[in-house]
Amino acid sequence: MKLAVFVSDFKLACDTLERLNADKLGIIFVANGVYHATTKENGKSSSLLDKAPNLYALSEDIQTRGMKDEDVDKRVKVVNYSDVVDIIFNEYDKLAWI
Amino acid sequence: MGDVKLAFVVQKPQYKSETSRLAITHAISYQTVEILLEDGDIVTPTLCFVGEGVLGLQKGQKAMDLYGITSTETHIKNCLLVDLDVLVCKEDLAKYGIPEDMMPDAEDMGADKKIKVAPFSEIQKAMEDAKHVLFF
Numbered sequence: 001m002k003l004a005v006f007v008s009d010f011k012l013a014c015d016t017l018e019r020l021n022a023d024k025l026g027i028i029f030v031a032n033g034v035y036h037a038t039t040k041e042n043g044k045s046s047s048l049l050d051k052a053p054n055l056y057a058l059s060e061d062i063q064t065r066g067m068k069d070e071d072v073d074k075r076v077k078v079v080n081y082s083d084v085v086d087i088i089f090n091e092y093d094k095l096a097w098i
Numbered sequence: 099m100g101d102v103k104l105a106f107v108v109q110k111p112q113y114k115s116e117t118s119r120l121a122i123t124h125a126i127s128y129q130t131v132e133i134l135l136e137d138g139d140i141v142t143p144t145l146c147f148v149g150e151g152v153l154g155l156q157k158g159q160k161a162m163d164l165y166g167i168t169s170t171e172t173h174i175k176n177c178l179l180v181d182l183d184v185l186v187c188k189e190d191l192a193k194y195g196i197p198e199d200m201m202p203d204a205e206d207m208g209a210d211k212k213i214k215v216a217p218f219s220e221i222q223k224a225m226e227d228a229k230h231v232l233f234f
Contacts, residue, residue: 008114009114010111010150010153011150031113031114032111032113032114032153032154035111035153039153039194039195039196040194040195041193041194042193043195060164060165063159063160063163063164064113064159064160064161064164064165064169065112065113065153065154065156065159066154066155066156066157066158066159066160066169066171066200067156068158
């Protein structure tokens with residue numbers, strides 16, 4: 001299964017993601033989920049950044065919150081809405097929103 | 099005559115849900131509540147941001163440009179414009195690596211009031227002094 005997971009919360013997503021298995025797993029950070037990509041807690045990056053090799057964060061939601069695309073962890077690719085559409089249609093079979 | 103102190107404590111990040119924003123708009127509207135009080139009574143709200151509530155306060159927000167909605171930054175500026183006390187937890191800003199100078203001000207709107215980055219002990223004191231504490 002090729003699974004793309006939208007993560008839209010900062011704190012609530014980790015436990016569920018721990019249990020998800022996929023041949024190809026992608027995580028798309030949107031809404032408050034973008035803090036996983038931009039913010040370190042006590043100097044430590046979000047553990048979700050170690051969960052999948054394919055990480056994306058929505059630029060519009062980063063900028064809405066007063067942050068810049070440059071603030072994003074280097075492991076995460078900054079994408080716009082158009083990119084997200086391409087990603088979910090072309091690269092994944094299934095989607096989940098947690 | 100009395101001073102009814104209210105503490106609005108925001109512990110959730112902005113934007114995902116309405117509750118954290120409601121704290122701000124409710125606090126701004128405090129003056130309208132005075133019509134329900136006894137003559138001479140006043141309401142003094144304090145708006146506090148703690149924990150994840152400090153997320154989404156940074157200046158430079160583009161919510162209006164990108165989504166056509168009023169940004170939290172603008173709401174905070176409106177708070178300062180009506181001389182609301184706004185406290186942001188110093189320890190939690192440090193925890194998330196947010197520089198204190200990223201907090202917005204409303205100088206461009208003519209407000210003298212500024213956000214106060216305060217230790218949690220000061221926010222705790224505001225809660226203790228308040229007659230009502232409202233968590234969002």
